[in-house]
Amino acid sequence: MEEIVKVVGLQKSFGKFQALKDVSFSVNCGEVVGFIGPNGAGKSTTIRTILGIIKKDAGEVTVFGKDAWKDSIEIHKDLSYVPGDVALWGNLTGGEIIDLFMKLHGGGDQATRERLIQKFELDPKKKAKSYSKGNRQKVGLIAALSVESELYILDEPTSGLDPLMEAVFQEEVEKLKQAGKSILLSSHILSEVERLADKVVIIRDGKVVESGTLDEMRHLTRSTVTVATQGDIAVLSQVQGVHDFVQKGQQATFSIDNQHLNTLLAASSQLKVTKFEVVPPTLEDLFIRHYEH
Template sequence: MSLLTISNLTKKFGNFTALDGLNMEVEKGEIYGFIGPNGAGKSTTIRVLLGMLKATSGRAQIFGKDVWKNAVDIHRKISYVPGDVKLWPNLTGGEVIDMFVRLHGGRADHRRSELMERFDFDPSKKCRTYSKGNRQKVALIAAFCVHAELYILDEPTSGLDPLMESVFQDCVQELKQEGKSILLSSHILSEVEKLCDRVGIIRQGSMIESGTLEELRHLRGTNLSVETREPATFLEQMEGVHDIKKNGHTLSLQVDQEAMEQVMKQLSSLGIISLESRPPTLEDLFMRHYHHKEKLQSGGGS
C-alpha cells in the first residue's frame, strides 16, 4: 500500500519550472532513496510534501490526504530532518530536543538518553557552540525520539563523521524493522545503496528512473576488468559496451547484460590472462543516466 503518492506534480517559480510532472510512490514499511544533484528538485519536492510550498499543478498525498490542505493532520504522523539545521543559539541541545518532541505531542523518555549516548552527543552545551555535525545530531535525535509513521530525511547525515553515519544507518534500519516508512534524500550514494529498498533518480524536476537496485542494475549491466594476450580492437564497435578504458592489454569496460555472452566470446578469442567482474554501484547508474542525457542534449549519440 502506498503511504506517499506524487502524481504529475509541477511547481513553477515565475518562468522557472522546479518540478516538471514528477511521479513517485513510497510504500508502507519501505526505505525509498531520492537522489539527484543540487538543483534537481529534491528539496522542492520535500517542501511540497511538508505543506511549505503549494504545487502549481498535480497531486501529492500522504496517508491518502492532500499535503497542502491537510498539512496539520499529516504532520502529527511524520518526522522530518532537514539537511541544514538552524537552532536557537541560547538554548541547549537538550532543551531543543525536548521542545521538538513536545511540539510533536510526545515526551522525552529513555529513547532520548539512548540516542544521545549512541550519537555521542552532549546536550548541556548551548546551540551556538555546536558544529554543523552536532546541530545535525540535534535534529536526528529529536526525529528518532518521535513515534511517527513516515520519516522524511533530507540530506540527514550532512556534517556527520563516518562513525556517526554508521549509527544513523543503524537507526534507520531499526525503524524499518518496526514497520516505519522512510523517504531518504541523499547525495551519498553508498548510503542510499546500503539502506534503500527502492531508488528514484530525479533530474531537472522529473523522475528519470526508479525501481529496486536490482532492477536498475539489470538495466546497467556489469563492470569488467580484463587482461588479454592480444590487444582488443573491436570493442568500440560492439553494441552494449560502454566506457572503455585501455592500459596496454588491460581493459576496463561496462557491458550490458544482453551483450555479455558475445563480449566474452570475443575476449576469449584473444586469450584471457585475468578477469574481474563486479556489479555496478548506484553511482555507476547515476552517472550513466546523466552522461547519456547530456550527450542527447548536445546532439551526440547514445
C-alpha cells in the same frame, strides 16, 4: 503494497521559474526511497510540498491517503522530518530542544533519547548557539528518531556529520526499516543511498528522469569486466556489447552491456580464463549518466 506517499504529476512555479515540471513517485509501507539529484533539481521543493509547507500548482500529493496541503496538521502526527540545515533556538540547550520537539510531537521515548545522545556523542547541556553545523544536525536527528512515526522524511540529514556519525545514522535507519517504517531519504552521499534504499528516484531539472530498484536500474547501464586468460584475449574486443576495451598483456578491462554477458562468458571459456571479475554499475554511475549530458 500500501502507498504511504503518493506524488503524481507534481508542478510548482515561483514567479516565472518552474521549479517542478513533472514529478511522480511513491513511497510504500516499510520502504526506503532514495531521492537524489544535484542542487537546484527540485528535491527540497518536492519535500516541502509533501510536508504541506508549499502549496502545489498542479498534480496530486497525498500522505497516508490524505491531501498533503489540506490535511498537513493531521499528517504531521505520524511524521518525522529532518532538514539539511537544522535551525535551533540559540539560548536553549540541545537537550531542552530535543525535549521540546518530542513534546510537540506528542511524547517520544526517553530511553531512545538517551541511547541516541550517547551514540551520536552529543553534549545535551551545551547551548545551541555554541553548536557546530554537525551538532545541530545531531539535535534534529535525535529528536526525530526518538518519537514514534510511520513516515520519516530526511532531507540531506547527514549534512555536516563526520563519517563515524554517518555510520551511526545509517544503523538507525536500518532499525527503522526493520521495524517496517517508511522513509524518504534525500542525500548527496550516493553510497549512503545505495546502502539503505529499496528504490531510487533521480530528479533532474524538476522532472523525475528515472526511478526503480537499483537492480532494475542497473539493467539500463553497463558492468565493468576484468578478464585474464592464457589464450589470445584480444578476441574478446569483438564480442557484441563490449566497449572501451583496454588490454595489458594477457589481461583486459572493458565495459559490457548486461544483456551480452552470456556471449562474453561463452567466448571467454575458449581462452583458459585465469581471472574473471564483473562489477555492476554503482548508483554513482547511474547518477553521472543522467547529468553528464
